[in-house]
Structures are given as C-alpha cells and as structure tokens.
C-alpha cells in the first residue's frame with residue numbers, strides 16, 4: 003500500500019496559482035524534504051494535506067484512505083499532524099499544558115466510565131499528564147515542563163512544537179521549517195531530534211530552506227517552483243543539480 007499520495011492538486015487564490023497539477027507520493031518511515039524558492043507553494047502543500055485549504059481539484063490519500071474532504075481533526079486522527087512556521091503555541095500556558103492539549107484522545111471515551119466520572123476524570127488527567135511528560139522528555143524539555151511557553155527560548159519553543167505533534171500520536175509528521183531561526187547548537191539539537199523521530203518509526207515531510215540541513219536529514223527531496231513540483235529524487239541528485247540550484251539561488255527565475 004502507498005503511504006501519502008497527493009494527486010492532481012490545483013489551488014488558485016484569485017489569479018495566483020499556489021499549486022499547479024501537484025502529484026507526488028512519499029514513503030513511510032522516510033524523511034522527505036520540500037525545498038524551493040519563496041512562493042514556490044511549499045506551505046500550500048502542507049495546507050492541502052492537513053486540511054487548512056481545500057484544493058480546487060485533486061485528491062489527498064493517506065494509507066489508501068481518501069482524506070480530500072476530511073476535516074483537520076479527522077486528518078490528525080488518520081495519522082497526519084503538522085507544525086507551523088509561526089509556531090502557534092499557547093504562550094500563556096505551561097509546556098505541560100501545551101502538550102496536553104494535543105494528546106490523542108484514547109482512555110475516557112467509553113460511555114460506561116461516565117458512571118464513575120469524578121474518580122475516572124482524575125485518573126485520566128493523571129494518565130494524560132504522564133503521557134505528556136514522556137513527549138516532553140523525548141524533546142529534552144523535562145526541566146521546563148512547568149514553565150510558561152512564552153518564557154522558553156526560540157529553540158525550546160520549536161522543540162515544544164515537536165512535542166505537540168508527537169502528542170497527537172500521528173504517524174506522519176509535517177514540520178514547517180523546523181530549523182529556521184535557530185543558532186548552531188539549537189539547530190544541531192533539532193537535527194538530532196529529527197533523526198530520532200525517524201528512528202522511532204515516524205515518517206516526516208519537512209519544509210527546509212537550508213541546503214546543508216537538507217543534506218543532513220533528507221532521504222529524498224521534492225523541489226517546488228511556482229506551485230509546480232519540478233523534481234523529486236534522492237537528496238544528493240536534487241541538491242547538486244545545477245539547473246535546480248540556479249532556480250533556487252537565482253531568485254526563482
């Protein structure tokens with residue numbers, strides 16, 4: 003079975019084509035990086051996959067399931083979760099609460115348990131806190147669990163975003179520029195984290211601007227330009243392609 007399939011997707015905003023006949027698949031348990039100049043359509047790809055924009059035409063299938071018309075929530079339940087370029091954290095909440103709000107619902111959905119609600123709710127809360135703690139530990143923020151998100155460094159905020167997508171229990175993680183704006187040490191931590199996620203069995207689709215980082219993390223690369231997928235292939239083939247390089251560094255021409 004194929005993993006994620008995007009087929010024939012077109013999206014226009016007024017006269018601007020954000021995506022034109024966009025067709026590609028990505029494999030499970032790999033890191034696929036989306037690259038391309040500004041305005042290439044990278045974020046739009048994330049938006050159509052996660053239901054933040056509806057394509058004019060085309061389909062999104064995940065593990066054989068047609069998600070084209072699914073709500074954002076249904077897509078998360080199906081196993082696709084994302085981060086955002088502008089983070090979108092609850093700045094006034096603690097690290098713990100930021101993660102807890104993203105936890106996949108599991109225990110507590112059985113109507114029979116409603117009879118024992120007061121005891122049960124407390125038990126659920128405790129279990130959720132434990133679960134959240136695991137994800138916080140995974141991203142190395144245990145010492146910050148009770149701090150407000152607004153008091154974290156930028157690098158720590160980005161790690162918190164990763165903890166939040168992990169909390170959804172999704173199999174496919176879409177990370178929008180996870181390393182942008184990070185200083186060298188935080189950047190290395192994020193790269194390590196990305197490798198760790200892959201090693202734990204996650205599949206990742208990542209928008210990444212930095213070619214050096216792409217080389218360090220990607221199994222394959224999808225190169226977008228003006229809303230069109232120009233090339234998809236093994237990392238070194240795409241990154242070292244002179245023609246694509248001149249499109250990327252030549253300001254998109």
Ligand SMILES: Nc1ncnc2c1ncn2[C@@H]1O[C@H](COP(=O)(O)OP(=O)(O)OP(=O)(O)O)[C@@H](O)[C@H]1O
Pocket residue numbers: 015018019020021038039040041042043044045046047
């Ligand atoms: N909501 C929107 N309304 C109008 N135009 C949009 C909208 N979203 C995207 N576009 C346009 O679609 C095109 C692709 O945008 P998109 O943000 O997907 O590119 P990108 O590759 O993510 O760019 P960047 O690297 O600058 O983030 C651009 O021309 C953009 O202006």
